[in-house]
Amino acid sequence: MNWNQIFLMRQELFLTIVILLMLIADILVSDKKALNKIAIALFALQTVFGFFSVYEGSLFGGMYVTDSLTFAFKNILNIGVFLIVLQSASFLDKNLSEIKKVGEFYIILFSSLLGIYFMISAGHFLILYLGLELSILPISALAAYELYNRKSSEAAIKLILSAAISSGVFLFGITILYADAGSLYLKDMNGNLSLTYFSIMGMVFMFSGLAFKISLVPFHFWTADVYEGAPTAVSNYLSVISKAGAVFILVVLLFVSLRSMVDIWKYMIYGITVLTMFVGNFFALRQQNLKRFLAFSSIAQAGFITMALLSVDRLGVSSIIYFLAIYIFSNIGAFGVVEAVALKTGKENIDDYKGLYRTNPMVSLVLMLSLFSLAGIPPVAGFFGKFFLYTAAASKGYYALVFIAVVNVTISLYYYLIVVRAAFLRKSEKPIPYFKSDIYMKTSLFIVTIALLVMGLFSPFYEYIYDISNIVNF
């Protein structure tokens, strides 16, 4: 490996070093609070390091590929993970007495991120599969992190079993496609596929493996149970980072590898989009537990994302990446507030939030901004994200679908506003008392707030994404 190759892979390599350093620190440092700080510092370095100059190229005979878009996307993920690390530090600090191994949490978390990195940069189905596994297995362990909490264990079991099934089906799908196309390279598959029932089944099976991670209907059932039981930071990670990584590689697969089957899979995407939006929204309507509520809301959001897949062009790619970048902040903000409140009071239900604005105005404002962004209300960033998704779908004439999406936005607005109303307008005999979050939580919520307010209006960001969204030569 020469220097050039090292630079190509530098994000993966550096993250590996971070993981190793965390391992060493876990052995050497006995102070748990110090471990939190080390993890934050190391990951901050990783985040900053990601912004150095971009190299494009491939390694290992095309098994690993990287370009401006993957670099940018990894940076977006880094920022998201950094915010989650901050929130995790807050969570771990609070539960120091019950938690034995603080360092482990970060090692496992970073390992999963490493898996997502490889998944994004995969040029070959083998790497893709390995990355997928590496990303989900550690996170199942993390779901069980609250050993003292039975729900946490239940979540972990459900996640690992569902993941096992999904990865089995995924692998089966790859096998079928290989049998048909005769190659495992992502780029080579296009054009070598026949349109038989055989290859369609392979395509659907492979798709369902990723749909599982994105929680598209009907592969979404694990989502709510896992999100509810797992530690909030882990749910947060699953709902944004893991989902975003899977969406990215799904875009590459559909637009590059399975491009010749576009006339088939567009029906599938169309149907699943409609189904996902409706199911996510209908279930979200009835939830009392905020983590379950956010789980279904994140399912519905996934439906909006897949809508833009139908455009099969540059606008589709850029609008999805842009939406994901904004969605990461919105969801991390919402989960962060839930975590902040739960850490101090243990309450997770919507009714408990009544009168929150009177006692904790700042936290309520962050909650409101995040939910508005998820709902897509201007001028918060989420509006612009959704707007471009609509544009992408409408540009190829899917007006009916855009209409359905707008209907769903209206439904979603209803339940997001239920939460906002509880916090701002409802009065309560016993509201959540005033609390002070620690510096980690405050920092992460502060960054989220700024991002939500600025990202939508700061146009060069979208322009940049549009410029680099050339994964295929359209």
Place this chain on the structure above:
Amino acid sequence: MNLNLMILIPLIPLAVFLLLGIFFRRIKEPVSGYIGVAGLTIVSLISFYIAISYFLDFGLVNGEYQKIIVFRSTWIHFTDNLKIEMGILLDPLSAVMLIVVPLISWMVHIYSLGYMKGEGGFTRFYAFLSLFTFSMLGLVLSVNIFQIYIFWELVGVSSYSLIGFYYKKKSAVLAAKKAFIVTRFADLGFLIGLLILSYFAGTFDFLTLTNLDFIQTLNGQAVTFMGLSVITWALILIFMGGAGKSAMFPLHIWLPDAMEGPTPVSALIHAATMVVAGVFLVARLFPMFYFIEDGIALEVVAYVGAFTTLFAAVIALTQYDIKRVLAFSTMSQIGYMMLALGVSGYGEHEGLGYMASMFHLFTHAMFKALLFLGAGAIIHAVHSNFMQDMGGLRKHLPVTHITFLVAALAISGIPPFAGFFSKDEILAAAFEHNKLIWFTGFIVAGMTAFYMFRLYFRIFWWNDPEYKHKPHEAPKTMTVPLMILAFMAAFSGFIPFSDFVSTDYSPFHTHIEWGLAGASVGIGVLGILLAVLFYKKENDLSDRFARAFGIFYKWTFNKFYIDELYFFITKKIIFKNISAPFAWFDRHIVDGTMNGIGNSTVWISEKIKGLQSGRVQDYAMYFVSGATVISMILWFLLNN
């Protein structure tokens, strides 16, 4: 010369607004004022430097002023053909505004340190003032018509918040609402107009829209609607937006009420800057107005302007609230600018009206801001808006008295003050093109002199009433801006404006038409003499006069009952006959449908709850069967 500096011109006020707006509880009086003044000082210095060096140094290349796009970036990218850009355009028009807007805003910022002292909401006041300055600068620097529209609405919002600044006073709240609704209604026309225009022209960009060849191609391919080209309709609709902001008849009704805002706000927004936005807009699109279908739209501009100038001047004759007199006077003067644009031609000397309009915009900003700030100092001293409560103030307020006199002379068109030069050019241009419009302007010149000196004598001479609190001169922070503006009002007429602004961007020479100028000075002096006769000493001449005119006086005093007419149309006709049935339909049918959908949504949600059983084996089954069923459906679709 680094023009990138210009990006700071709108951004500094924005930063000040955000700072004061976010930390308005932490930053106390007078620190917020100092922050505002400091920001505006920097902005003004940069603007003056750039504007002056543009005119004297780098702007003129080969006898023509350059249109420089200093900066432009895409804000929203819909498709490659349709995108919204933000940027900064530097040309003579925006350079003139770069002197007017920051200068007046700067003066008002300083003045308000004294005027708003001890009033509640000091920081809020400065925050909104900065927001307004940001929006106005963004407006005048716009590179395309969509950007101008965005900032157009922003100045509307800041104007709304500042008119309603005393939000505990009911009349202020109502006035703010009225201003917002009336201008918003006009802006609807603007929006429709700009959409029509951009649809047919295929661009928002000013440089393209004002390109003469481009206009000719537009002329050639225009679709007609009711006998006129759609582009003409678009321009008339755009002018409707401009008429709303610039208080042209019949969309003027908000401006007098807007005087409920603090006086410095009236000086900045409702006299010198925002209300001339309509004039600016027409000037920006002037080649279109002139060349599309031989200037039919421009004729509309001319007649609306001419009518408004007369109409407002007549009303101003009878008002007692000094701020309202000034408000109607503002309307009348903006009417002047509009009619000047309306009678202008294109090309060197032909474009005299255009140049005169901009010239008058410039001088008017100076003396009208001065009049308002002077009125503010007077109100500050006697705690009343009504001239019946005033008199003999020249002894108590010496600085205000002198500066007010300078402004009154300037607006009356007495040489050598600024108003003389600009008004003379306007009348000269009107005389060449349309004698009727010239005659209107000529009569209004006399009326202007009369009502201004009525105001002046009534405030500063008349009698010496017993004041409860002895009036005292305003503090330095208020008098210094007055003096600076008085200097401008006195001498800015000597600026050779035609060297800088012209329709075709190349300088030309003008000379004073002594015959016409003599006539208009004559009628001005006549007006002043009448005012001396009526108001210098306390007497009942004016009351007898009013009685003699009876019904006509009453009509004028009540502003020709235009407000009442609006009330009749909106309340009695629109609300009752159109809105009420719609409201019924909305409440019973639309809401009923919506509630039905809402209930059924909840019902479905209840029914499908059982699917989420919590058992992993179920989930696995759904997973695998889901994948299989999808494959089968797709296979089925493929075979059909």
